[in-house]
Amino acid sequence: MATDKPTPPEGFEEFESSTNDGETETVDLDPGEVLSGVVLDLTEGENDNGPWYRLKIKDESRGLVKYFAKDQAKRAAAEGRIEVGEPIWIAMDTEEESFERRDGETVTYNPTKVAFPGGN
Numbered sequence: 001m002a003t004d005k006p007t008p009p010e011g012f013e014e015f016e017s018s019t020n021d022g023e024t025e026t027v028d029l030d031p032g033e034v035l036s037g038v039v040l041d042l043t044e045g046e047n048d049n050g051p052w053y054r055l056k057i058k059d060e061s062r063g064l065v066k067y068f069a070k071d072q073a074k075r076a077a078a079e080g081r082i083e084v085g086e087p088i089w090i091a092m093d094t095e096e097e098s099f100e101r102r103d104g105e106t107v108t109y110n111p112t113k114v115a116f117p118g119g120n
Contacts, residue, residue: 024056024064024065024066025062025064025065025066026065026066026067026068027059027062027065027066027067028067028068029067029070029090029091029092029112030092031092031093031094031110032091032092032094033091033092034089034090034091035057035059035062035065035067035088035089035090035091036059036060036061036087036088036089036090037057037058037059037060037087037088038057038058038085038086038087038088039055039056039057039082039083039084039085039086039087039088040056040057040058040064040084040085041055041056041084042054042055042056042077042082042083042084043056044077051074051078052068052069052074053068053069053073053074053077053078053082054066054067054068054069055067055068055069055073055077055082055088057088067090069082069090070112071109071111071112071113072111072112072113072114073090073112073114074112076114081116082114086116086117087116087117088114088115088116089114089115089116090112090113090114091112091113092110092111092112092113093110093111093112093113094110095110096108096109096110097109097110097111
């Protein structure tokens with residue numbers, strides 16, 4: 001049913017943006033930091049370094065943030081495991097791991113972990 005001037009039902013509050021999407025903070029996790037919340041958007045692309053995935057997450061403590069997926073989170077995105085509208089948990093481990101590159105240089109990094117509800 002259409003009306004001349006639709007209004008939200010009782011108990012609803014109209015959305016008024018205080019920021020535009022270009023101002024949404026992009027986070028980069030440090031060792032021990034966690035992102036936990038609902039995935040609102042998943043954008044993917046490719047550059048000279050290969051595929052990339054950017055998540056927009058409504059984090060429980062930070063609010064709305066963007067996060068470029070790394071390590072296990074990137075693999076989960078590539079395999080189609082991350083779904084918009086679903087909860088996600090992402091954390092950077094505090095223990096370093098290392099590997100040797102083809103050129104012989106040793107690279108040390110903190111792995112990024114990802115988990116989903118239900119133990120899947």
